Amino acid sequence: MTRxxxxxxxxxxxxxxxxxxxxxxxDARQPFVxxxxxxxxxAALADNPRxxxxxxxxxxxxxxxxxxxxxxxxxxxxxxxxxGAFRGRMVFGAxxxxxxxxxxxxxxxSLLLLFxxxxxxxxxxxxxxxxTILLAHASLGAAYVAVVVQARLAGLGRMLEDxxxxxxxxxxxxxxxxxxxxxxxxxxxGWGLAFMLSLDDVVxxxxxxxxxxxxxxxxxxxxxxxxxxxxxxxxxxILLLIAALVGAVALLLRR
Amino acid sequence: MIRTGxxxxxxxxxxxxxxVVLLVAFAVPHDGLPPFLLPWLTDAPNESWSLLTADGFFxxxxxxxxxxxxxxxxxxxxxxxxxxxxxxxxxxxxxxWLVGVCVLPxxxxxxxxxxxxxxxxxxxxxxxxxxxxxxxxxxxxxxxHAWPALMAGMLHSYLPFALLPLYAALAAxDRAPEExxxxxxxxxxxxxxxxTLPASAAAAGAAFLLVFIPAAGEFVVPELLGPxxxxxxxxxxxxxxxxxxxxxxxxxASVALLGVLLAPIMLxxxxxxx
Amino acid sequence: xxxxxxxxxxxxxxxxxxxxxxxxxxxGTFLAVLGASGSGKSTLLRIIAGFEPxxxxxxxxxxxxxxxxxxxxxxCAMMFQSYALFPHLSVHENIAYGLRRxxxxxxxxxxxxxxxxxxxGLDARRPAQLSGGQQQRVALARALARKPPLLLLDEPLAAxxxxxxxxxxxxxxxxxxxxxxxxxxxxxxxxEALALADQVAVLHEGRVAQCASPQEVYARPATRFVxxxxxxxxxxxxPAGLCALRPEHIRVGPTGxxxxxxxxxxxxxxxxxxxxxxxxxxxxxxxxxxxxxxxxPGVAVMLSWDAAALVPLCA
Numbered sequence: 092m093t094r095x096x097x098x099x100x101x102x103x104x105x106x107x108x109x110x111x112x113x114x115x116x117x118d119a120r121q122p123f124v125x126x127x128x129x130x131x132x133x134a135a136l137a138d139n140p141r142x143x144x145x146x147x148x149x150x151x152x153x154x155x156x157x158x159x160x161x162x163x164x165x166x167x168x169x170x171x172x173x174x175g176a177f178r179g180r181m182v183f184g185a186x187x188x189x190x191x192x193x194x195x196x197x198x199x200x201s202l203l204l205l206f207x208x209x210x211x212x213x214x215x216x217x218x219x220x221x222x223t224i225l226l227a228h229a230s231l232g233a234a235y236v237a238v239v240v241q242a243r244l245a246g247l248g249r250m251l252e253d254x255x256x257x258x259x260x261x262x263x264x265x266x267x268x269x270x271x272x273x274x275x276x277x278x279x280x281g282w283g284l285a286f287m288l289s290l291d292d293v294v295x296x297x298x299x300x301x302x303x304x305x306x307x308x309x310x311x312x313x314x315x316x317x318x319x320x321x322x323x324x325x326x327x328x329i330l331l332l333i334a335a336l337v338g339a340v341a342l343l344l345r346r
Numbered sequence: 347m348i349r350t351g352x353x354x355x356x357x358x359x360x361x362x363x364x365x366v367v368l369l370v371a372f373a374v375p376h377d378g379l380p381p382f383l384l385p386w387l388t389d390a391p392n393e394s395w396s397l398l399t400a401d402g403f404f405x406x407x408x409x410x411x412x413x414x415x416x417x418x419x420x421x422x423x424x425x426x427x428x429x430x431x432x433x434x435x436x437x438x439x440x441x442x443w444l445v446g447v448c449v450l451p452x453x454x455x456x457x458x459x460x461x462x463x464x465x466x467x468x469x470x471x472x473x474x475x476x477x478x479x480x481x482x483x484x485x486x487x488x489x490x491h492a493w494p495a496l497m498a499g500m501l502h503s504y505l506p507f508a509l510l511p512l513y514a515a516l517a518a519x520d521r522a523p524e525e526x527x528x529x530x531x532x533x534x535x536x537x538x539x540x541x542t543l544p545a546s547a548a549a550a551g552a553a554f555l556l557v558f559i560p561a562a563g564e565f566v567v568p569e570l571l572g573p574x575x576x577x578x579x580x581x582x583x584x585x586x587x588x589x590x591x592x593x594x595x596x597x598x599a600s601v602a603l604l605g606v607l608l609a610p611i612m613l614x615x616x617x618x619x620x
Numbered sequence: 621x622x623x624x625x626x627x628x629x630x631x632x633x634x635x636x637x638x639x640x641x642x643x644x645x646x647x648g649t650f651l652a653v654l655g656a657s658g659s660g661k662s663t664l665l666r667i668i669a670g671f672e673p674x675x676x677x678x679x680x681x682x683x684x685x686x687x688x689x690x691x692x693x694x695x696c697a698m699m700f701q702s703y704a705l706f707p708h709l710s711v712h713e714n715i716a717y718g719l720r721r722x723x724x725x726x727x728x729x730x731x732x733x734x735x736x737x738x739x740x741g742l743d744a745r746r747p748a749q750l751s752g753g754q755q756q757r758v759a760l761a762r763a764l765a766r767k768p769p770l771l772l773l774d775e776p777l778a779a780x781x782x783x784x785x786x787x788x789x790x791x792x793x794x795x796x797x798x799x800x801x802x803x804x805x806x807x808x809x810x811x812e813a814l815a816l817a818d819q820v821a822v823l824h825e826g827r828v829a830q831c832a833s834p835q836e837v838y839a840r841p842a843t844r845f846v847x848x849x850x851x852x853x854x855x856x857x858x859p860a861g862l863c864a865l866r867p868e869h870i871r872v873g874p875t876g877x878x879x880x881x882x883x884x885x886x887x888x889x890x891x892x893x894x895x896x897x898x899x900x901x902x903x904x905x906x907x908x909x910x911x912x913x914x915x916x917p918g919v920a921v922m923l924s925w926d927a928a929a930l931v932p933l934c935a
Contacts, residue, residue, distance in 0.1 A: 092428065092534075093428040093431040093432035093435060093439060094432045095432075096425065096428035096429055097428065097429045097444075100425055100429045100448070100505070101447065103501070103502070104448060104505065105451055106466075106504070107459060107461065107463055107917050108451040108454060108459065110462065110465075110466065110530070112464075119428075121470075123466065123471065123472040123911050124475075146404055150661050161548075163352065163355045164351075166352040167352045167355070167356070169348065169352075171348045174349060177349070179353075184615070185615055186357075186360045186361055187360075188615055188618065189360055190360060190555060192555070192611055192614060193559075193560070193563075193604075193611075194559070194560050194562060194563020194564070194579075194580060194607070195560065195563065195564075195565065195567050195580075196563050196579075196580045196583045196584055196600065197367070197563055197583070197600045197603060198363070200361045200367060200583060200587060200596055200597065201363035201364055201366060201600065202359070204363065204366045205359075205362050205363040205366045207380050208366050211380075211492060223481040232358035233355065233609050241462070242548065242580065250700055250704045251706060251860050253669075253671050253691065253698075253700075254704035254706075255672075255717065256647075256671075256690065257671075257691050257692075257696075257697060257698045258697070258721060258762070258765075258766070259692050259721035259722055259766065260692065260717070261692060261721075264721065268717075269706060273707070273708060273710045283486065283541075287404065287453070291456055291457075293436075293457060293566050294565055294566065294804075301522065301919040308455060308457050310391075311384060311455070311461070312457050312570075315457055315460060315461040315464065316569075316570065318461075318464060318465075319461035319462065319464050320461075323458055323461050325457065326454075326464075327454040327459075329457070330453060330454040330455065330692050331450070331451075331453060333453075334450060334453030335453075338446050338449075338450060338453075342442050342443060342446060345442070
């Protein structure tokens with residue numbers, strides 16, 4: 092029974108994706124119509140500066156946001172796992188987890204209103220654009236990194252850090268020589284997660300972005316409103332292959 | 347010092363935005379940039395809240411959103427349970443790969459995936475063309491911009507949020523009670539119903555809420571796949587903000603949505619802390 | 621260095637772990653802290669090491685009050701029950717960790733320590749590549765690296781196979797003698813405590829019920845708990861009050877002073893355990909050499925013991 096449902100679920104998850112991958116090679120101008128084998132949509136993609144520009148911008152934002160998210164989320168997870176009971180811990184924990192569930196439109200709108208208010212009060216950030224999208228994505232990514240890091244630290248327990256303290260290591264030394272190396276895989280996984288979240292976001296980028304900063308998902312979203320394109324199928328196949336490669340390497344390296 | 351920094355991050359990027367949105371919900375629309383005046387800068391009354399409650403427009407959108415979220419979350423959890431158990435019946439070495447195969451479709455991004463559903467389900471789409479070619483139907487089935495496409499898209503977007511936590515919880519469970527139940531003569535489904543399900547109820551509840559809460563404010567999926575006349579909370583907020591440029595009304599609608607979701611959010615946080 | 625624990629109190633919520641515990645350990649002593657699980661013995665060790673604050677009381681090491689000091693600044697080292705080896709560091713770096721913190725690292729010192737615990741040449745291994753016994757010895761070498769005047773050991777043998785335990789225990793004893801270090805070892809295993817330690821402190825309800833030499837706590841238990849916890853003593857009511865009577869001091873035979881009936885017998889390898897019941901209903905256990913023929917259950921026997929074998933108990 093469970094295996095049948097698993098197979099059914101996989102068919103459901105994969106059907107649209109697999110069809111995109113197949114029809115990426117179709118010569119027809121209509122997506123999902125077979126018109127003979129062709130590489131033309133990959134060539135079209137290679138010759139689409141607007142999409143390339145958006146992709147580069149998105150990759151840059153995703154890398155920056157993921158890095159910031161690891162720094163902030165690592166600190167959040169560490170505080171939650173290692174600081175025991177402190178004043179305001181309940182509020183701290185609730186705020187750290189909130190971005191995981193808050194509807195995107197609410198997060199997007201509230202961050203935009205914050206940036207507008209901040210600019211009025213302090214002159215920073217100047218307008219909306221790359222920086223504001225990056226901060227919005229980092230705020231979301233940090234919540235995910237915090238969960239991953241907190242779970243890892245809880246799983247490790249405090250004993251190794253206790254042992255290091257017993258051997259004369261100061262708290263900062265413990266963090267550097269014991270804690271950080273042990274949670275490094277979680278930080279890397281958290282970075283990847285935050286990177287993917289940023290690359291997949293339409294709503295936050297729409298609210299907090301400006302006219303000069305159109306990310307790839309925002310661009311694709313405006314195109315999809317007009318209907319799918321064969322170029323999108325080609326792009327989907329490329330992304331799928333990259334993800335499969337990265338995922339396989341990650342799984343193989345884990346052993 | 348790290349704690350102060352982390353608290354500062356939360357104050358600036360999580361707490362402050364929510365406070366600002368609450369403030370703007372009581373502001374008054376105004377021609378200018380930003381397009382509102384804070385309540386103490388104007389004598390004009392705030393009309394956002396009476397607009398929200400005046401006719402059934404926004405309340406209807408809110409109810410429809412909650413219904414959509416409920417349906418999505420229930421389907422996601424119902425599908426995730428057997429899927430997670432199915433993965434766990436594979437040999438341990440294969441399990442991470444099966445999880446990877448389940449998650450891989452999400453790597454291409456949900457906008458492209460929603461585009462694929464459009465291409466499959468629209469009147470001239472692959473499914474209708476195949477059905478017509480097979481002679482099963484004469485006229486195309488109106489699936490796109492209707493609830494079937496909306497539900498397919500929601501399920502396709504939110505499934506991993508239920509599948510991954512449920513899988514983690516079920517993988518970490520103690521198998522001995524299930525073996526004991528089977529040993530005492532319980533049939534497989536009875537084992538599931540009397541032992542597995544109660545033992546993982548908290549995880550299932552958390553997974554349900556992890557889908558339900560964000561789904562209640564979903565904008566992109568209904569926008570691309572849903573019925574055009576079915577106004578949902580997320581779309582209402584989006585339209586008030588981007589099309590009507592009524593920021594106070596968008597903020598008030600956000601606050602109202604958050605207010606409705608406050609109890610589920612608190613319940614979720616309690617389940618997560620268990 | 622000597623250790624002095626004064627009136628230590630620790631509660632976890634409503635649960636009382638330590639209830640005014642005091643302890644005095646002279647320098648160079650091997651002390652075993654013996655107690656059932658939940659008796660507060662691990663908590664005691666964690667408070668001495670500085671991982672947990674006590675609710676009240678003082679810790680003095682070498683006469684110096686360390687109560688408020690963090691673990692880094694206490695002159696003691698701890699060997700953890702599950703060893704707490706750093707999984708991302710080699711054996712060499714695990715042992716070198718404390719030396720590097722103190723700025724006294726030298727490769728030769730690490731080699732000496734590895735030789736001391738009989739693991740020369742395993743420098744480059746990771747903890748996961750070692751057997752349980754080897755991990756235990758790396759943990760010991762790491763704890764001894766900075767020549768701590770006081771070593772705390774939390775169930776150091778509990779994670780080892782039964783076969784390894786005796787040999788490793790003897791090894792601990794040898795290292796303690798050679799390094800002249802004060803050892804405080806927590807254990808729930810009475811045989812281990814009696815075999816290894818100079819002094820045994822029996823913990824009960826958050827206090828030291830008795831602290832004396834192994835021979836003393838066994839032969840002259842101070843309380844009913846100590847008597848029963850070490851070697852399953854018989855407790856009998858005498859006109860002089862409650863007394864403990866070791867099974868090996870009860871003779872079973874056709875003649876004696878106390879009539880009894882054999883309830884059941886159990887074979888223990890080198891001995892038979894004979895459970896009897898006297899006419900007034902008191903249950904008494906005796907042991908017989910495995911070479912002798914045991915009486916059958918249900919048989920009437922006579923029991924006898926010397927008056928000197930009776931140990932009066934204070935509570």
